[in-house]
Amino acid sequence: MSIxxxxxxxxxxxxxxxxxxxxxxxxxxxxxxxxDDLFFRHALSYLQDPNSQSYPAIHHARMIFEExxxxxxxxxxxxxxxxxxxxxxxxxxxxxxxxxxxxELFFDVREGLQARDxxxxxxxxxxxxxxxxxxxxxxxxxxxxxxGGRIKLKIAIQEFxxxxxxxEQPTLMVYLQPESTTExxxxxxxxxxxxxxxxxxxxxxxxxxxxxxxxxxIKDPLQRGKRINTLQLMTVQLARKVLQGEPIDPxxxxxxKRSSNSQKRERNGKGSVQTTPSVQxxxxxxxxxxxxxxxx
Numbered sequence: 144m145s146i147x148x149x150x151x152x153x154x155x156x157x158x159x160x161x162x163x164x165x166x167x168x169x170x171x172x173x174x175x176x177x178x179d180d181l182f183f184r185h186a187l188s189y190l191q192d193p194n195s196q197s198y199p200a201i202h203h204a205r206m207i208f209e210e211x212x213x214x215x216x217x218x219x220x221x222x223x224x225x226x227x228x229x230x231x232x233x234x235x236x237x238x239x240x241x242x243x244x245x246x247e248l249f250f251d252v253r254e255g256l257q258a259r260d261x262x263x264x265x266x267x268x269x270x271x272x273x274x275x276x277x278x279x280x281x282x283x284x285x286x287x288x289x290x291g292g293r294i295k296l297k298i299a300i301q302e303f304x305x306x307x308x309x310x311e312q313p314t315l316m317v318y319l320q321p322e323s324t325t326e327x328x329x330x331x332x333x334x335x336x337x338x339x340x341x342x343x344x345x346x347x348x349x350x351x352x353x354x355x356x357x358x359x360x361i362k363d364p365l366q367r368g369k370r371i372n373t374l375q376l377m378t379v380q381l382a383r384k385v386l387q388g389e390p391i392d393p394x395x396x397x398x399x400k401r402s403s404n405s406q407k408r409e410r411n412g413k414g415s416v417q418t419t420p421s422v423q424x425x426x427x428x429x430x431x432x433x434x435x436x437x438x439x
Contacts, residue, residue: 334382
């Protein structure tokens with residue numbers, strides 16, 4: 144059953160699930176008269192009697208949302224590319240009525256696809272800034288859809304299913320596992336998105352940037368390609384450690400420089416940081432207070 148609604152607008156100041164959330168509140172309060180919207184009305188009726196036979200499209204959409212699995216990740220990402228519902232139905236193997244119900248109740252973003260900042264905040268959250276975590280496959284596909292469109296999304300989904308074992312959890316490690324058949328350049332792109340902003344990772348990024356600049360100066364195309372492939376592989380290996388929660392040490396070259404700087408400061412008798420007279424006085428008082436407390 145296809146349900147037509149009375150108004151078409153994207154409420155960018157509200158959740159993309161505003162109709163469903165309002166229906167849940169209206170169901171609990173037994174009052175839904177404040178919203179004149181047919182999809183809201185049908186959702187309210189469904190919640191009062193959640194029978195899959197009465198509203199099959201709404202029931203199916205709710206199951207996809209609550210399961211929060213690959214089907215939801217794929218559906219939402221395809222919507223973010225701006226594809227029509229007919230095209231999405233073909234890609235995701237879902238009825239158009241289910242897609243319509245899902246969009247209207249759980250993912251009302253189609254009229255706001257130009258509001259990229261809102262979409263990044265609402266859908267992708269802070270993942271691009273802090274680094275995508277291993278379980279955040281849905282957020283990664285959404286980000287790829289927003290930044291790379293349907294072509295990059297198609298590649299990402301195809302590569303995922305090509306390397307994923309259904310016995311395993313669907314995580315970002317599927318792309319980066321040693322036996323992955325995904326092209327190294329694409330693995331390196333995804334790996335770079337998982338790296339968090341920490342001091343040691345920042346040192347690695349500086350090292351990669353330095354080595355990449357050196358690689359681009361190599362005149363021999365074959366040697367230049369080998370050097371770039373090595374850097375890509377190093378990025379993937381670093382991302383594997385991050386996703387598996389292993390400790391990350393700074394790159395050896397940067398570690399030596401940091402150690403050398405520390406030794407210079409020690410030889411100069413300046414400690415690890417430069418301090419102003421006022422800061423030195425404050426530190427002196429803190430040490431005096433600490434010694435005072437020890438006397439008790």
